[in-house]
Amino acid sequence: MVRRSFAFALADKVSVVLMSIITMAIVSRILTPAEVGLFLVASTIVILIEAFRDFGIGTFLIREPDLAPRLVRTAVTIITCMSLVLGGLALFGAETLAQFYADPKLAGLIRIAALAFLVAPISTPLLALLRRDMAFGAVAAINVAAGLANASMTIGLALAGYGPFSLVWGSVLAACVTAVGAVICRPLWWIFVPTLRDWRLVVPFGAWSSIVTLLGMLFDAFPRLILGRVLGFGAVGLFARAISLSQLPDRLILSAVQPVLLPALASHARDNGTLKAPFLMGLSYISGLQWPALAMIAVLADPIVRLLLGPQWLEVVPLVRIVALAFFCLFPVYLCYPVLVTLGRVRDMAVAMMIALPPCFLIMLGASRFGLHVMALSLFLTGPIQVITVMIFVRRKVPFAWAELGLVLLRSGGVTLVTVALPAVIVLAVGSWNALSGLSTVLAIIGAAIGWVAGLQMMRHPLSQELGAARSFLRAKVPLIWWVRQP
Numbered sequence: 001m002v003r004r005s006f007a008f009a010l011a012d013k014v015s016v017v018l019m020s021i022i023t024m025a026i027v028s029r030i031l032t033p034a035e036v037g038l039f040l041v042a043s044t045i046v047i048l049i050e051a052f053r054d055f056g057i058g059t060f061l062i063r064e065p066d067l068a069p070r071l072v073r074t075a076v077t078i079i080t081c082m083s084l085v086l087g088g089l090a091l092f093g094a095e096t097l098a099q100f101y102a103d104p105k106l107a108g109l110i111r112i113a114a115l116a117f118l119v120a121p122i123s124t125p126l127l128a129l130l131r132r133d134m135a136f137g138a139v140a141a142i143n144v145a146a147g148l149a150n151a152s153m154t155i156g157l158a159l160a161g162y163g164p165f166s167l168v169w170g171s172v173l174a175a176c177v178t179a180v181g182a183v184i185c186r187p188l189w190w191i192f193v194p195t196l197r198d199w200r201l202v203v204p205f206g207a208w209s210s211i212v213t214l215l216g217m218l219f220d221a222f223p224r225l226i227l228g229r230v231l232g233f234g235a236v237g238l239f240a241r242a243i244s245l246s247q248l249p250d251r252l253i254l255s256a257v258q259p260v261l262l263p264a265l266a267s268h269a270r271d272n273g274t275l276k277a278p279f280l281m282g283l284s285y286i287s288g289l290q291w292p293a294l295a296m297i298a299v300l301a302d303p304i305v306r307l308l309l310g311p312q313w314l315e316v317v318p319l320v321r322i323v324a325l326a327f328f329c330l331f332p333v334y335l336c337y338p339v340l341v342t343l344g345r346v347r348d349m350a351v352a353m354m355i356a357l358p359p360c361f362l363i364m365l366g367a368s369r370f371g372l373h374v375m376a377l378s379l380f381l382t383g384p385i386q387v388i389t390v391m392i393f394v395r396r397k398v399p400f401a402w403a404e405l406g407l408v409l410l411r412s413g414g415v416t417l418v419t420v421a422l423p424a425v426i427v428l429a430v431g432s433w434n435a436l437s438g439l440s441t442v443l444a445i446i447g448a449a450i451g452w453v454a455g456l457q458m459m460r461h462p463l464s465q466e467l468g469a470a471r472s473f474l475r476a477k478v479p480l481i482w483w484v485r486q487p
Contacts, residue, residue, distance in 0.1 A: 015140070016147040017251045021308060023151045024244070027167070028309040030158045037236030039164035041228045042109035043171065044221040045097060048214065049086050050117070054079070056209020056346075058128035060202060063341055067132070069190065072125070074198040076191045080121040087117030101228055105164070112168045116175035123175070125191060126182035135185075142181035150174035208346045212337065215353040219386065222361055223375060226368045239372055242319035245304060246327050249293035250334075275339055275398050280408060281462060287331045287412035288456070288463045292419035296448050298324040299423050303441045319376050326379035329387050336390045339398060348393045356389040411459045418455030422447025 028036070057079045061067065091114050098107035130139050150170040157166030223243075227235045297304065301320040305313055340349045360382040367378035423444035430440055456464040 014252055015144045017248070019144075019147040019151045020251075021248075023154050023170075025308045025310075026155050027158050028241070028313060031163060031166075032234075033237030033241075033313065034232070034234040035164045035237070036167075037224075037228065037233030037238075037240065038103060038105060039109060039167045040224055040236055040240045041101065041233065042106055042164075042168065043113060044224050045110060046090060046113040046116075048217055048221060049090050049114075050120075054082075054120075054124060054210070054213065056205055056213065057202075058124050058131075059209055059341055059346075060205050061125060061128040062132045068198075070195060071198045071201060072129075072191050073193055073195045075202050076121065076125045077194040077196055078199065078202055079124055080192075080194070083117045083121050087114050090114035090117070103233070109164060109168050112165065112172060115172050119175050119179035122192075123179040123182045126186045126188065127178070129188070130182070130186055138185040142178055142185060145181055146174040146177040149177040205346065208350050209341075211350040212346060212353060215350065215357055219353075219357055219360060219382075222364055223368070226365060227372075227375065230368045231372070235372055238313070238316050239319065239375060241309060241313060241316050242323045242376065245301075245308065245316070245320050246294065246297060246323040248297065249290050275342065276400050279335060279339055279394075279398050280400060280404055282335045283332060283405070284408045284412065284462050286334055287408065288415055288461050290331050291328060291412050291416040292448070292452050292455075294324045294327055295416050295420045296423065296445070299420060299427060300436065300441060300444060303436050303438075319372060322373065322376040323379060326376070326383055329383045332387055332391055332394075336394050339394055343397050345393075345397055348397070349390065352390045352393040353386070356386045360385055411461045414459040415452065415455035415461055415463075418458060419448050419451040422451050 057075045060075060061072065064071065091111050094107040094110040094114075097110060098104050127139060127142070130136075150173060152170075153173045154166050154170030157169055160166075162169070220243075223239055224236050227239055298321045301317045301324070302314075305317050305320065309316065337349055340346055363378050363381050364375065367374045426440050426444045426447065427436070430436055436444065453467065455461070456467065
């Protein structure tokens, strides 16, 4: 069941990310870095407000062991009230925020983006119930439809000359399509009958979950907000694109893991199973996938930027290399939150982040004064601070030996080194990683794929078993002629 759910979630994320990559490649050739940065600041402000609006309702509906109908109605009533109140604040506060950044266009972008708040009370609970039931096929169909709507609207309006407004209208349309799809796949109209009778069960969890979500989003958003004020929207666009490219492995593969993890871990915990083994196994899988991909992004940063963004974004190349290497330490993030939520310790996650984020904010604030490269280098400090703090709290509830974690890192590190071996030889033969031709880039990618598979076998990495299972599945489902034995 978990593998099937992960397959649907992976297909979902890969499809959506590929559409977003195509959209980014087209729009980046139409809009300037400053226009992209303006949209990113507006969307960041709205997303931070949305951290409160969501109120952890989706997570609550997934993890709650005894989900009575009245409890579901209470959760939906709370998220509806939060959406209306915070949506109103975004609409009326947009002008003040635009004055702070000295750009009147920002107000219009925020007001349009806030329209998505009207449909969120429909999509959020229904998608959570689909995930609770492990119905990831339906979730994938909804997300793909929303991704197509977003891409079509954004590209069409960008070509028509709407600038950054094309991006925000695309996101609003995607929210509407998501809500319609959720209603079609899960037409549970009774959940929208208002009640607050079980608010004492929902509010404490929602409050702590909102704090965790807000702090996590603040960590991601703080560089954009600071750079927009200190260095301008052009710097925001460049830095955000470096982050986006470095997050491609997360968005293509690892983002498919988290939607499956929470319901799977919750089911495991309900059966009184210990979480140590799945936690360490998850860390092994994530690092074995993420680290080789990040290493290849650092090596191929120049051709990736040229292909996906175009020549006007070449300033991003050195930033991508720095950010990709800095992201190596973030692999536990995808597991820590689901584990603590499953154990009913979401408060621990909030406390850990409240401890870690203040020094991180100070580091980033100081780094922003010295330019984009120093801001990117600051991630080598802020990432470990955040991860180590959270891991200490997780280890209190999921005891594991540091030597066991070290073995996970050793195996994934070995796989990464073998993966980049052939690409490194190609770069040395060319003479510069800024001079890779199309042919050398393709050879580097093929060499990395061969090296990754070989590295999994050499290091006896757990992912090698998953590759074997995938091969067996394909042999059973795909009748290729070379598998047919001759009599």
